[in-house]
Amino acid sequence: MTTEHRDLVAAGASAGGVEALRALVAGLPAGYPGAVLVVLHVPRAAPSALPAILSRSGPLPAAPARDGDLVRGGTVYVAPADHHLLLLDGHLRLSRGPAENGHRPGIDPLFRSVARAAGRRAIGVVLSGARDDGAAGLAAIASRGGTTVVQDPEDALHPWMPRAALETVVADHIAPAAAIGPLLAALTATPLAPGPDPGPDPLLDSEVAMSELFPMTSDRIGTPTGFGCPSCGGGLFQIEGKPLPRFRCRVGHAWSPESLLDEQAEALESALWMALRALKEKAELSRRMAAGGRERYLSAAEDAEAAAGTLRELIARLGATAAG
CATH class of the missing domain: 1.10.287 (Helix Hairpins)
Structure with missing residues (x-):
């Protein structure tokens, strides 16, 4: 029987996130065996300098994620501008699917795909940022048995995203950014105890599909709300969730209530x-x-x-x- 480890990390950040990500990768050991997938909210028209910044900040190589690449341990993969970063069947996928919470790349699509692909092997990390992108995705990771880590809001330059995550999920770990790297190393080094298979999740499957622009009919999205989508003007459907619902339009633009x-x-x-x-x-x-x-x-x-x-x-x- 193969021993499983928490070896897939999904980290999301927004405003103030460069500093937090630099501190995180600086704390990872040189031989860290896990893969780290990163989404930072960046302008859609500008190439991201984050891979070069993170390569200089820590011992692991950081590179822009490329569509179709096999995920390998000991590497930091960064979502490029204007593309969602997803993990499907052990490979990276880049998608120009509908924006979520006004962002592409969005944190929630990455977290959901990692929750679906890795289950208990997943670690979700929410760092500094405004609004609440990442909170619903972190809940998806928790629901599949993954581990949840949130930057201490008192340590974050912009505490709203960590606060929203903590209001949504009972986090397994709350830590300053500089302590998250060593924490990830300890979590990955500790074998997973045997646990139940959470089984299929049709809602999670459908939402990952929406990020890929697969066909989706309104009866599989949710209940009509009468609200208009700020991105396209189409009607919004409510997806029930805890503690708060979320909203999607017919083409897939997604919004948290905030x-x-x-x-x-x-x-x-x-x-x-x-x-x-x-x-x-x-x-x-x-x-x-x-x-x-x-x-x-x-x-x-x-x-x-x-x-x-x-x-x-x-x-x-x-x-x-x-x-x-």
Whole structure:
């Protein structure tokens, strides 16, 4: 009977994540036998410098993930810009599937694929970042018997992503970034005790499929919500989950409640600025008409200016609420 080890690490980070990832890889030993798959939220149009940064920061080589490569131990694989990084059948897959929580690469798609492929051998690591990408994916790893690690929010430059993970999952380990590398080495060196096979998970299978843009019908996604997708405008379906549900549209764009609220707030502010511009233009045009001898347009200008003032106050109040 072959002894199993926790040898597949999926790490996700966003704002402040470069520093956390550098600290993590610096703490790994030179002979670390596991593979580390990394997603850092980066602009879609810019090539990532993260592989070079991580290669200089620790003893393991770091490289951009390439589609179809066999995963090998002792290597750090980094998701390239504008591609989800997935683990399927022991090989890396790069996908331009639908964005999740507004990101591609997204952390949740990687975590779900690792949970599905590795089960109890998986270790999920959530590091510094904003919003809550990675929380649902970490829950998937936990549900398949994998090990969950979260950077101590007090140690993170941006603590919201670790906090969201801790609100979603009872983490097996909470540690500062500098201690996570040695922790991973200890976890990988410890053989897994015999445990039950968690069995198939149709929802997890379908969500990994969505990351690959396989055909998916609405009855397999969830319950219609009446909300619109911020990415494409299509209707959102609710996927039940604990402690909070998530949302997907028909083509696969996915949102956590927090990310969806943030995107709705940005869309609302954008709409208010557009309305303010239209009112200012109406007021200016009406005053020009009134100056040309058509005084009846003066009241229209005054009404538009008053409405514009109300909109400015509303935008300021919304901004103050978000800051608080």
